[in-house]
Each structure stands twice: as structure tokens, then as C-alpha cells.
Amino acid sequence: xxxxxxxxxKHTMLEIKNIxxxxxxxxxxxxxxxxxxxxxxxxxxxxxxxxxxxxxxxINQITAPDGGEIYFDGERLNPGHISRIGYLPEERGxxxxxxxxxxxxxxxxxKGLSKSEATERIKHWFEKMDMQTWWHKKVEDLSKGMQxxxxxxxxxxxxxxxxxxDEPFTGFxxxxxxxxxxxxxxLNRGGATIIFSTHRMESVEELCDSIIxxxxxxxxxxxxxxxxxNTYRTNTYRVEYLHQxxxxxxxxxxxxxxxxxxxxxxxxxxxxxxxxxxINDVLAYLIPLVHIHELKEVVPSIHDIFVQQVTTQTTAPIxxxx
Amino acid sequence: xxxxxxxxxREYLSRVKKKSFLLVTFLVPLFLIGIYALTxxxxxxxFENNQATVYVVDQSGLFEGKVANTEDVTFIGVxxxxxxxxxxxxxxxxxxxxxxxxxxxxxxxxxxxFSKEAASFGVQGExxxxxxxxxxxxxxxxxxxxxATVESxxxxxxxxxxxxxxxxxxxxxxxxxxxxxxxxxxxxxICLFLYGSQVMRGIIEEKNSRIVEVIxxxxxxxxxxxxxxxxxxxxxxxxxxxxxVLSSALMGIAGTGMMGKIAMETQVENQQQLLTDSGVxxxxxxxxxxxxxxxxxxxxxxxxxxxxxxxxxxxxxGYLLYSALFAAVGSAVDSETETQQFMLPxxxxxxxTYILSFGVLINDPHGPLAFWLSMVPFTxxxxxxxxxxxxxxxxxxxxxxxxxxxxxxxxxxxxGRIYRVGILMYGKKASYKELVKWFxxxx
Numbered sequence: 001x002x003x004x005x006x007x008x009x010k011h012t013m014l015e016i017k018n019i020x021x022x023x024x025x026x027x028x029x030x031x032x033x034x035x036x037x038x039x040x041x042x043x044x045x046x047x048x049x050x051x052x053x054x055x056x057x058x059i060n061q062i063t064a065p066d067g068g069e070i071y072f073d074g075e076r077l078n079p080g081h082i083s084r085i086g087y088l089p090e091e092r093g094x095x096x097x098x099x100x101x102x103x104x105x106x107x108x109x110x111k112g113l114s115k116s117e118a119t120e121r122i123k124h125w126f127e128k129m130d131m132q133t134w135w136h137k138k139v140e141d142l143s144k145g146m147q148x149x150x151x152x153x154x155x156x157x158x159x160x161x162x163x164x165x166d167e168p169f170t171g172f173x174x175x176x177x178x179x180x181x182x183x184x185x186x187l188n189r190g191g192a193t194i195i196f197s198t199h200r201m202e203s204v205e206e207l208c209d210s211i212i213x214x215x216x217x218x219x220x221x222x223x224x225x226x227x228x229x230n231t232y233r234t235n236t237y238r239v240e241y242l243h244q245x246x247x248x249x250x251x252x253x254x255x256x257x258x259x260x261x262x263x264x265x266x267x268x269x270x271x272x273x274x275x276x277x278x279i280n281d282v283l284a285y286l287i288p289l290v291h292i293h294e295l296k297e298v299v300p301s302i303h304d305i306f307v308q309q310v311t312t313q314t315t316a317p318i319x320x321x322x
Numbered sequence: 323x324x325x326x327x328x329x330x331x332r333e334y335l336s337r338v339k340k341k342s343f344l345l346v347t348f349l350v351p352l353f354l355i356g357i358y359a360l361t362x363x364x365x366x367x368x369f370e371n372n373q374a375t376v377y378v379v380d381q382s383g384l385f386e387g388k389v390a391n392t393e394d395v396t397f398i399g400v401x402x403x404x405x406x407x408x409x410x411x412x413x414x415x416x417x418x419x420x421x422x423x424x425x426x427x428x429x430x431x432x433x434x435x436f437s438k439e440a441a442s443f444g445v446q447g448e449x450x451x452x453x454x455x456x457x458x459x460x461x462x463x464x465x466x467x468x469x470a471t472v473e474s475x476x477x478x479x480x481x482x483x484x485x486x487x488x489x490x491x492x493x494x495x496x497x498x499x500x501x502x503x504x505x506x507x508x509x510x511x512i513c514l515f516l517y518g519s520q521v522m523r524g525i526i527e528e529k530n531s532r533i534v535e536v537i538x539x540x541x542x543x544x545x546x547x548x549x550x551x552x553x554x555x556x557x558x559x560x561x562x563x564x565x566x567v568l569s570s571a572l573m574g575i576a577g578t579g580m581m582g583k584i585a586m587e588t589q590v591e592n593q594q595q596l597l598t599d600s601g602v603x604x605x606x607x608x609x610x611x612x613x614x615x616x617x618x619x620x621x622x623x624x625x626x627x628x629x630x631x632x633x634x635x636x637x638x639x640g641y642l643l644y645s646a647l648f649a650a651v652g653s654a655v656d657s658e659t660e661t662q663q664f665m666l667p668x669x670x671x672x673x674x675t676y677i678l679s680f681g682v683l684i685n686d687p688h689g690p691l692a693f694w695l696s697m698v699p700f701t702x703x704x705x706x707x708x709x710x711x712x713x714x715x716x717x718x719x720x721x722x723x724x725x726x727x728x729x730x731x732x733x734x735x736x737x738g739r740i741y742r743v744g745i746l747m748y749g750k751k752a753s754y755k756e757l758v759k760w761f762x763x764x765x
Contacts, residue, residue, distance in 0.1 A: 060539040062538050062543075062746070082540055087539040093531040094531065095531065106328065109328050110328055110541055
């Protein structure tokens with residue numbers, strides 16, 4: 001699902017270098033650096049209060065960092081870039097008493113669109129999202145889900161090349177989540193770079209090409225999801241085979257058994273392969289003994305990796321997948 | 323189009339398009355004119371209805387044939403039976419009166435006036451005037467004085483108060499100036515709070531609805547704040563200008579008839595003055611109209627153009643200065659109920675000047691206190707406007723305006739620094755200490 005458009009040269013959309021943000025007696029970001037490739041879907045992950053929103057606000061030039069630099073599309077971040085970024089804040093909001101159409105026009109014009117261009121784009125989006133009749137409605141007359149749709153359109157109406165979505169799927173009903181997801185992916189296929197920020201890591205894991213994990217103002221790790229997972233592979237597999245008289249036990253120097261469960265005719269073993277051996281070695285041993293049904297590698301989820309990292313953070317050095 | 327212009331436009335239009343704005347803009351002048359017209363109508367009506375009949379029982383016999391009928395009161399002599407006459411008054415009711423002049427009127431100076439309803443002051447005055455005339459004639463005659471001679475000796479001195487200014491002499495208008503000064507001080511005081519708190523409420527609304535984060539990802543917080551302040555300020559100016567235009571137009575329509583009437587009355591009054599001078603008794607004086615005439619005369623001397631221009635300048639300057647403070651307060655809180663703790667320092671200088679303007683400033687508009695208050699930016703919007711109707715040198719106005727602009731730049735800068743942090747602080751109770759901290763944040 002995460003297959004973003006294939007490019008021969010990976011251009012850097014956003015380069016974050018040693019960002020520090022200090023509030024009076026609290027350091028919100030401590031020397032955070034990462035890189036977001038153009039056309040990728042990037043996950044900014046971490047628990048609540050980790051510093052995600054602080055970083056997003058700095059990228060949006062809402063606040064300035066106390067240290068470090070940000071480069072947007074090769075240039076030092078400047079107010080000219082505002083019109084190229086679309087931002088959906090975690091705290092959603094619209095003017096309650098203003099007509100939807102008028103409000104969208106206002107927001108789009110603030111992003112630098114001309115009035116005629118804005119009108120055209122908004123009409124296009126309203127048609128696409130089945131919102132044609134909403135132009136003269138007021139926000140207070142819409143349901144929460146409808147308001148979210150309006151807000152989403154307001155975020156992307158100026159065709160930004162970087163779209164930052166802070167907790168994008170909260171507040172949507174499942175149907176709308178799918179609609180929005182599809183639209184985001186379509187925008188990504190159209191060339192837009194997407195940054196998802198969320199504390200619910202499992203909700204975007206499957207969508208992202210790359211991630212950064214931050215906790216307590218510091219970067220824990222960042223990199224491509226596949227590479228990170230590779231790094232954190234534990235060489236654990238699940239083998240399912242037809243139940244037989246023969247009882248498989250661990251083999252010294254080849255594998256140990258971490259779990260065993262029986263379901264109907266089948267038995268599923270979770271096996272941990274010993275260092276220096278591969279799954280092929282294990283299969284060579286098993287094939288003569290049992291009738292194998294299914295074989296699957298146990299890959300850690302980003303959440304598992306996060307938990308593992310956070311619990312060992314104080315002692316272990318930070319591992320970087322890159 | 324420039325972004326700040328977009329913001330100003332939205333803030334302006336979203337308010338001007340509101341039904342409440344139209345309602346207030348059009349109803350206030352109508353209401354004022356209505357009250358004005360009603361007062362005049364009632365006054366006129368009270369004069370019309372004064373036609374009264376007084377039956378006179380003259381037990382002294384001194385007044386027979388000597389009491390003259392006036393415009394409003396007809397005197398009819400009747401004889402004898404007091405009880406029967408009282409019955410008649412009861413039967414006729416309304417505007418009939420029974421006047422009993424006792425035999426010893428010259429000694430007691432006391433008469434009785436009966437009526438079904440309490441006699442109005444107008445009728446009482448007419449009756450006593452008439453009787454006094456007759457008694458005075460008798461007293462003059464008894465003393466051997468020729469009344470015509472006495473009344474021809476009637477020296478009058480008219481004072482024409484003039485102020486010496488650099489442009490030459492002009493008619494002084496202290497009374498009207500005081501009235502205008504007080505109204506201006508009330509108007510500015512109310513309006514600064516009215517529009518300042520609109521800025522504050524607008525900011526709280528944006529903060530509460532969280533749209534502020536969307537907007538400041540497109541524009542700088544300072545632009546948003548200034549756009550809002552200027553937009554609402556223009557709403558205020560629009561309202562004032564519409565009020566002035568509408569009131570003048572309505573006054574023009576409703577007033578042509580009224581003014582004509584006043585002019586006529588004034589003429590009548592002048593003629594009466596002449597008649598009195600030449601010794602003929604004229605008693606139908608109309609003091610109310612006289613007052614109106616006097617006020618109109620004084621008002622004519624007031625330099626309205628200067629007052630309106632300085633008013634608009636000081637209102638806008640003062641508004642910019644105070645609304646920046648209101649904006650800072652709005653950004654620091656989550657709801658209007660929390661604003662109390664921050665309102666005091668905003669209210670104090672305004673309230674202080676406002677109260678002083680009634681006592682000290684009006685009585686001594688050119689004294690040192692008045693001067694300094696009209697120079698300090700926080701108090702000058704009220705203090706200077708109170709002084710302007712009395713005439714203030716141009717250099718003082720220029721200096722005070724320059725200081726006001728300076729003050730407004732400083733407060734806006736301070737407020738802007740608090741605002742940019744405050745609007746992103748949700749659900750956090752701010753203290754003064756916190757505001758200082760926010761002010762110091764970088765970038």
C-alpha cells in the first residue's frame with residue numbers, strides 16, 4: 001500500500017538539522033535531525049508530549065527554533081515556502097459563523113491563491129468530495145465528520161507540495177477515514193510529499209515509507225520503514241505444519257522454540273534461529289520430519305521497536321537504521 | 323493581494339454584514355431623533371393644551387374689569403355663591419378653575435384657586451401674574467409713581483464673551499464646550515471598551531475554535547492581530563461616519579420644520595422683548611424655546627469640524643493602543659470569564675481620566691494636569707478630547723498625537739509578542755509572570 005511513485009533520483013524535500021526548541025523550563029526538541037524525501041510518505045511518530053507538534057509548528061514557521069536549521073526543497077526555510085505547505089493541525093477549527101465557501105476562499109487566498117483560482121479549485125474539490133451543496137452552509141450547521149472533510153479540503157486546496165497532517169484520522173468515522181486515506185494517497189501519487197504525525201503508530205505504519213521516532217524531545221531513530229524493520233529483525237519465524245506424531249524440539253546451535261500452539265490438525269511453532277544460521281538451514285532440518293503448511297517471518301511492529309527502544313534508551317546507544 | 327488586507331477585509335465584512343450591525347447603525351440615529359422629536363412634540367403639546375377658563379369670585383372688588391385675558395387663560399367674573407361655583411367646577415371638570423380673591427387681598431397677598439384636577443404651573447403662573455399686575459398698578463398709584471416712567475428706565479447690558487486666539491478673536495462658547503467635552507469623554511470611554519472588547523472576543527473565538535493555528539500557518543501572528551485590530555477599528559469608524567451622516571440627514575428632514583418653528587418663536591420672542599421695552603405687558607413668554615434658541619446660538623459658535631476630526635483621530639489612535647492590549651489579554655485566556663484579572667491595568671488609566679474629565683479637566687482645561695494627561699498616550703484620547711472644545715494650540719495636539727502613535731507602536735509590539743505565544747497555549751491558566759515569560763520567548 002505504501003508504494004509511492006518510483007523515482008530515479010531521490011530529491012530531499014525537507015531537511016531538518018539539529019533543531020532545538022527551548023521553552024522556559026522545558027526543552028521541547030533536543031537536537032533533532034532528519035530528512036524527508038520528495039514524494040514519500042513520512043511518519044513523525046512518538047507518544048503524546050514527545051515534541052511532534054513543536055517540530056511541526058517550526059516547519060510551518062509558526063514558531064522559530066532556538067537552534068538548528070531547516071531546508072525546504074534545497075532552500076533555507078523562509079516565508080515564501082508557506083504557500084507550498086498544507087497543514088492540518090491536530091486541533092481542528094473553522095470560523096463557526098462563516099459560510100463554508102467563503103471560509104475556504106479566505107483560507108486559500110491566505111495561502112496565496114488568487115480569488116478566481118481559489119474558487120475554481122474549491123469547486124473542483126467540493127464536487128470530488130460530494131460537498132457541492134455546502135457552499136452557503138455555516139460550519140456550525142455541519143456534523144463533526146463533515147467539518148473534518150471541509151478542513152481537509154482547506155488543507156490541500158492550494159496544491160501544496162508538502163502536506164503535514166497532525167493526527168489526521170482522529171474524529172473521522174471509518175467511512176470517511178477511508179475516503180481521506182484514498183485522497184491522501186492520490187495526492188501522494190500526484191507528487192505531493194506527506195508527513196503524518198501521530199502517537200498511534202500502528203495507524204500509519206503500513207502507509208509510510210520512512211519514519212522518525214521521537215520520545216521526550218529526542219530522536220530515537222529514523223529511516224526507511226523496511227530498513228528499520230530489517231535492523232530490528234530478531235530472526236524469528238512461525239512455522240505451521242500438519243500435526244504429526246513426531247514432536248519437534250529445539251536443536252542446539254540451530255534453533256530454539258519460543259512458542260507452540262495447536263489448532264485443529266495443525267501445530268504452529270514460533271522458532272528463534274540461532275546466530276549464524278538461516279531459515280534455509282532450519283527448513284532443511286524440518287522438511288524430512290513434518291509436512292510444512294506455512295512459513296512466516298515474525299517482523300516487529302514500529303510500536304514494538306519503539307517500546308523496545310524506549311525501555312533500553314537509557315543504557316543502549318541510539319541505533320540508526322541508516 | 324496582501325495577506326493583511328485579506329484579514330482586514332474579512333474582519334470588516336464579517337462584522338459589517340451582520341444584521342446586528344445594520345440594526346445598531348440605523349436604529350441609533352433614529353432612536354436619538356425619535357427622542358428629540360418626542361421631546362419637542364410633548365413640549366409643544368403641553369403648550370397647546372393650556373387653554374383654561376378661570377371663574378373669578380372677587381370679594382375685594384379691586385380687580386373687576388382689570389384682569390386681562392391671556393392667550394391661554396380666559397378670566398370670567400362671577401358673583402356670590404362660592405359653594406354653587408364649586409359645584410360648577412366639579413361638573414365642568416378639566417380646564418376650569420375657580421379663583422377666590424378674599425377681601426383682604428392687599429394685606430394677605432393670598433388667593434385660592436380651586437379645580438377638579440391639580441392646577442398646572444402654567445395656569446398658576448398666569449393667574450398670579452395677572453393679579454400681581456393689577457396690585458402693582460394700585461401700589462404705584464398709591465405711591466404716586468407713574469408706571470410708564472418706571473418701565474421706560476430699564477437698563478440692559480449684554481455681554482459678548484470673546485476669546486483671543488492667534489487667528490484673532492472669536493466668540494466664546496464655554497457652556498456648549500463643556501457639554502460637548504463631557505459627551506466626547508463619555509463617547510470615547512464607551513467606544514474604546516466597546517471595540518477593544520470586540521477585538522478581545524474575536525481573538526478568544528479564534529483561539530477557542532482552534533482556527534488560529536490554520537491561519538498562522540499562512541500568515542504571521544502579528545499580521546493576524548493587526549488585521550483584526552484594523553478591521554474592527556474600521557467597523558467602528560464606519561459606524562461613526564454612518565451615524566454622523568444619518569443623524570445629519572434625519573435632522574435635516576425632521577429639523578427643517580422644527581428649525582423654522584424655532585426661528586419663528588425666536589422672532590416672536592424678540593417682538594415680545596420690544597413690546598416689553600415699550601412698556602406693554604407681555605406675559606406669554608416661552609422660556610423653553612428661549613433655551614433652545616440659546617443652545618442653538620452657542621452651538622453655532624463651536625468649531626465642529628475640528629472637533630469631529632480630532633475625535634476621529636484620537637478615537638482611532640486610542641483604539642489602536644488599547645485594542646492591542648485587549649488583544650494580548652484575549653490571547654492569554656481561554657474564555658471571557660478569565661479576562662478579569664488582566665482587565666484592571668487596562669481599565670484604570672481610562673477610568674481615571676474619565677472621572678477626572680468631569681471635575682478637574684472641564685473646569686481647568688488648560689492647567690498642568692490637563693496638559694500632562696493629554697500628553698500621556700494612555701490618557702490622551704480622553705483628556706485631549708475634553709480639552710479640544712475649549713481650544714487647544716495646534717502644537718499640543720500634534721505632539722500629543724505623535725506620542726499616541728509612539729505609544730501605540732510600543733504597546734502593539736509588546737502585545738504582539740505575548741499574542742504570538744498566547745494563541746497557541748490551550749487550556750493553560752496564564753499569570754502575569756507567564757506573560758512576561760512569553761514576551762521573552764525568541765522568534
